Amino acid sequence: MALDVQKIRADFPILQRQVNGHPLVYLDNAATSQKPQVVIDAIVDYYSNYNANIHRGVHSLSQEATDVYEAARNKIQQHFGIQHAHEVIFTAGTTHGINLIASGFSSFLKKGNEIIVSALEHHSNIVPWQMLCERTGATLQVIPMKEDGTLDLSAYISLLSEKTKLVFVNHISNALGTINPIETIIQKAHEVGAAVLIDGAQACSHIKPDLAALDVDFYVTSAHKMCGPTGVGMLYGKEVWLKKLPPYQGGGEMIKEVSFEKTTYADLPHKFEAGTPNISGGIAFGAAIDYLNNIGFDAIEAHEKGLLEYATEQLLQIEGLRIYGTGVKKTSVISFNIEGIHPYDIGTIVDKLGIAVRTGHHCAQPIMDFYKIPGTVRASFAFYNTKEEVDRLVAAVSKAKQMLT
Ligand SMILES: *Cc1c(COP(=O)(O)O)cnc(C)c1O
Numbered sequence: 001m002a003l004d005v006q007k008i009r010a011d012f013p014i015l016q017r018q019v020n021g022h023p024l025v026y027l028d029n030a031a032t033s034q035k036p037q038v039v040i041d042a043i044v045d046y047y048s049n050y051n052a053n054i055h056r057g058v059h060s061l062s063q064e065a066t067d068v069y070e071a072a073r074n075k076i077q078q079h080f081g082i083q084h085a086h087e088v089i090f091t092a093g094t095t096h097g098i099n100l101i102a103s104g105f106s107s108f109l110k111k112g113n114e115i116i117v118s119a120l121e122h123h124s125n126i127v128p129w130q131m132l133c134e135r136t137g138a139t140l141q142v143i144p145m146k147e148d149g150t151l152d153l154s155a156y157i158s159l160l161s162e163k164t165k166l167v168f169v170n171h172i173s174n175a176l177g178t179i180n181p182i183e184t185i186i187q188k189a190h191e192v193g194a195a196v197l198i199d200g201a202q203a204c205s206h207i208k209p210d211l212a213a214l215d216v217d218f219y220v221t222s223a224h225k226m227c228g229p230t231g232v233g234m235l236y237g238k239e240v241w242l243k244k245l246p247p248y249q250g251g252g253e254m255i256k257e258v259s260f261e262k263t264t265y266a267d268l269p270h271k272f273e274a275g276t277p278n279i280s281g282g283i284a285f286g287a288a289i290d291y292l293n294n295i296g297f298d299a300i301e302a303h304e305k306g307l308l309e310y311a312t313e314q315l316l317q318i319e320g321l322r323i324y325g326t327g328v329k330k331t332s333v334i335s336f337n338i339e340g341i342h343p344y345d346i347g348t349i350v351d352k353l354g355i356a357v358r359t360g361h362h363c364a365q366p367i368m369d370f371y372k373i374p375g376t377v378r379a380s381f382a383f384y385n386t387k388e389e390v391d392r393l394v395a396a397v398s399k400a401k402q403m404l405t
Pocket of ligand 1: 030031093094095096122124125170172173174199200201202222224
């Protein structure tokens with residue numbers, strides 16, 4: 001079933017506004033997505049009608065808030081094909097989830113161990129591992145990338161050995177849109193006994209991962225890239241791992257009993273959820289998941305594929321324009337440059353025409369170093385974007401080129 005895009009657009013108040021005298025064309029979805037009214041309403045409803053702290057009070061409001069918050073956890077569990085609700089840990093987002101795992105693994109790693117990341121990672125999936133290596137004496141290895149923006153799988157396989165303890169790769173690259181072959185990556189890592197963490201921040205707005213089928217050890221994502229609010233996300237971990245890992249932060253909610261001699265930690269998931277969480281955020285994350293599933297991921301994928309193909313074809317009509325990331329498996333992200341023009345200048349001119357794109361290194365400097373460029377212009381499309389918006393982008397980029405050469 002094709003999407004009724006006009007009907008969908010009416011769900012997003014922000015898509016009705018003007019920017020610099022033009023109707024907004026929002027093509028920065030890889031940085032954060034826009035929010036439909038139902039998600040905004042979920043936040044307002046919580047604060048207006050049942051605001052209370054969760055998991056603590058005997059009073060009715062607290063019970064109500066706890067029920068809705070835990071229902072959101074169940075929605076996340078079902079959406080991602082997770083076996084147990086207590087394997088879903090609410091976090092502040094992807095970066096928080098990665099740091100939680102990196103910190104926990106400090107107690108498992110020692111000198112001589114190796115951990116592997118990919119050349120396509122976001123900074124938030126590089127820096128915590130470098131810090132972990134400094135703390136433990138483990139060494140960091142990198143899966144190299146190829147000219148088309150895909151990972152070199154045979155190089156990956158030759159990096160693996162019984163020294164490998166952990167592998168970290170993103171599901172989809174935010175800078176290039178490349179979909180990584182995580183099924184193979186996970187399977188090969190497991191063959192040498194290494195655990196795998198997948199950074200799904202960029203994937204979950206485009207596809208619906210089945211975590212049980214993937215047999216992945218850890219998977220992290222952020223709500224704000226999938227129509228939910230900022231400041232909330234999820235960490236999935238296999239029960240065996242979550243039981244083994246030490247808590248990340250100490251505080252209320254994560255303990256069973258406290259005395260100055262000894263504290264015993266709460267059961268999962270609370271062991272990893274110290275302090276009062278982002279209650280409205282968790283609830284609205286659940287509302288966002290419902291919203292996306294009502295549209296349907298098959299329809300979302302088909303629509304975005306159409307936009308990607310059309311935009312690629314149209315942009316390549318502009319002479320001197322080069323697209324980075326040309327692997328066959330990619331999502332609706334187009335990173336490009338025009339010969340002799342700085343990406344920032346293109347971004348500035350198209351903004352004057354009401355078009356929001358991202359320019360720069362997209363928190364992935366190693367990729368820019370690989371291509372020997374300072375950055376790119378990145379247009380990233382969501383299911384609520386249209387072909388007319390692609391046309392406006394192409395016209396604006398052509399105009400920028402004229403003005404700058
Ligand atoms: C956005 C993004 C992150 C960081 O997510 P936060 O919500 O800022 O924590 C990490 N990895 C990828 C691939 C991303 O796209």
